[in-house]
Amino acid sequence: MSTKSRPHGQRRAGERSRLGVLARVLAATLGAYGLAVLTSLALALASRTSREEAVVSANMVALLVFVGVVLWAFAARTAARAWLGLAVPALALGAMVWWLRSTGMTS
Numbered sequence: 001m002s003t004k005s006r007p008h009g010q011r012r013a014g015e016r017s018r019l020g021v022l023a024r025v026l027a028a029t030l031g032a033y034g035l036a037v038l039t040s041l042a043l044a045l046a047s048r049t050s051r052e053e054a055v056v057s058a059n060m061v062a063l064l065v066f067v068g069v070v071l072w073a074f075a076a077r078t079a080a081r082a083w084l085g086l087a088v089p090a091l092a093l094g095a096m097v098w099w100l101r102s103t104g105m106t107s
Contacts, residue, residue, distance in 0.1 A: 023080075034090060035066075
């Protein structure tokens, strides 16, 4: 059945579904990258070990965060919940990075 012969409501539902998948793919890629970067920054800045050890350790944790975010993006009930589930920790980590850098509490 071609899209031209489908009723108007079915075409809209298909478009919504495709947009939902696109939103989840963007959350899984861009959101995961952003949250992993913020995690790595926050952990590296907060670490009391040598700079090299802090960066390596933070990047290992960030890789796990990246995988977790990809799983979360497709496990969330809706794409909006997936993005909200990324926005809240991103804001918290962003505030933590800002605070650590502004107070000079970096290693």
